Amino acid sequence: MNKILIALATTLFLTGCSKDETPSEVVLPEVTFDEPTNGFTIDKMQWFHLQPKLKNPDNVTYTWLLNGKIIATTLDLMYVFAQAGTYKIDFRVKNNSGEIFKKITVNVNEKTYLNGVKNVFEFFPAPGQFTNALPEATVKDTDETMRKKAETTLTTGSLVSLGGFGGYIVMGFDHTIINKEGNDFIVLGNAFSNWAEPGIIMVSSDVNNNGKADDEWYEIAGSEHNKPTTIKNYELTYYQPKSEPENPSEPNYIRWTDNQGQTGYISKNAYHSNPFYPTWKGTSITLKGTFLKANLFDKSGTGTYWVNPAYDWGYADNWSNTDEKAQIDINWSVDKKGNPVKLQGINFIKVYNSNRAEGGWLGEVSTEVSGFKDLNL
Structure with a gap:
């Protein structure tokens, strides 16, 4: 009897070990x-x-x-x-x-492509002296009619103004801008010696393959990106004036506040009679992005000669279109946390004004966009 119990116990023990220790079958995918x-x-x-x-x-x-x-x-x-x-x-x-x-x-x-802007998906200028003028707007215009006007402007060789800080445009192309060795593209502007109006560049790939600019955005981290004077996640709210001022040089024209506890005004410029606040927008607008400290200063000391030297590299409307320092490398892209990302190519570009600055009689620093060039075509 004891021999039978021992044998049974041994059998159960071995069976338990076999069940626990035998690996489950792995199936080839x-x-x-x-x-x-x-x-x-x-x-x-x-x-x-x-x-x-x-x-x-x-x-x-x-x-x-x-x-x-x-x-x-x-x-x-x-x-x-x-x-x-x-x-x-x-x-x-x-x-x-x-x-x-x-x-x-x-x-x-093989395929031949347009080396320029094909589509404008969004156009949202901030208040500025060229807002409602480049392109022209009326009180009857809407987001959609202004989008179409901006698209026509850029596809026919003219330029649009993004106004003050945060004003932006989103553009698309008929092909993928490939991330090759070296610099890849230029966002064309109208910068010239000692007067830059730098715009931050965002890029995106059509990951979901729907032809819309609704995938994740990445910032081109230019020379100012990590400087202590740069403010990430900056927000600026503009308030529509109740009426246009009688004084053509009214200093307290369009009020603004920001998320840094500051407030101020955009001045009216006597050289521009058009309303500076986008007429098709509501009574207030809030624009967001990375804020860069402008290089703006009065070189004359008397208010007659204002200059705004360019940043070193990495922005739109910063260096002249023919200067190599205006070229952008897709490898400069970073995600929301500032981590570098490796993109094979991009399909959409967003540009927004990075500055909140006025140069006396010259008015505000306002990024302009006049087109696009793929350096790989």
Whole structure:
């Protein structure tokens, strides 16, 4: 009897050990996607999106390779080809059970693109001496009619004014601006020697592939980005005046307050009779962004010669369009926390005025945008 009990106990013990210690079976992942007979076809400088279907996704790693170089480590592939041709891409999926390999063909067509702005998605100027004038606005205008006017202005070779701090424009293009080695693009303005009106540049990629500027934005971190005088998350609220002043040089024209506890006024400039507050907006507007301390000063000491020297690099309407220091590298992009990001390419650009400054009779420092140039075309 004791021998039987011992044998039974031993059997139960061994059975328990086997159940606890034997690893669960790991199943090889299954990957499928619908590839056309002759491979995928896309135009150059357009995003190639591929979303494979996956079974058994536990503890899986992904590797996409082009010419032996890793181009992605996610299940979905998002890639842009700079040149036409036929490309072979290797896709490797691996877990503890093993690794599977798939090879796809991508045929990339040649395509000619516009080297300039195709679309304006938003136009929202802050109060300024050229607001309601560049482009012209009336009391009948709306956000949509002004967007169209700004789009027509930039696609026909003229310029728009963004007014004072925070005024912005969002632009789109007919192709992806690819992040190549070196500088990639210029936002055209009208800066000249000793008079810069720097605008901060934001960039975004069409990750969701819907053609709209609704994906995450990244700031081009220029030379002033980490200076102690720079204020992140700055907010400025402008208040519409009840009427236009009789004094053509009224100093207390448009009141403003900010989130730093400061308040002040935009002066009326006698050289511009148009209303400075955007006529199609409400009684107050709040604009947000990174505030940069202007280099503005009165060189004459008598108020007759104001200068605003350019920042070193990284902004719109900062250096003349022909100066290499006006060029922007997509690799200067940072996220909301200030961390550098590596973008393959971008599809949308936002520019907003970074300064709140007035230069006497010259009026406020107001960023202007006159177009765009892709340095890779």
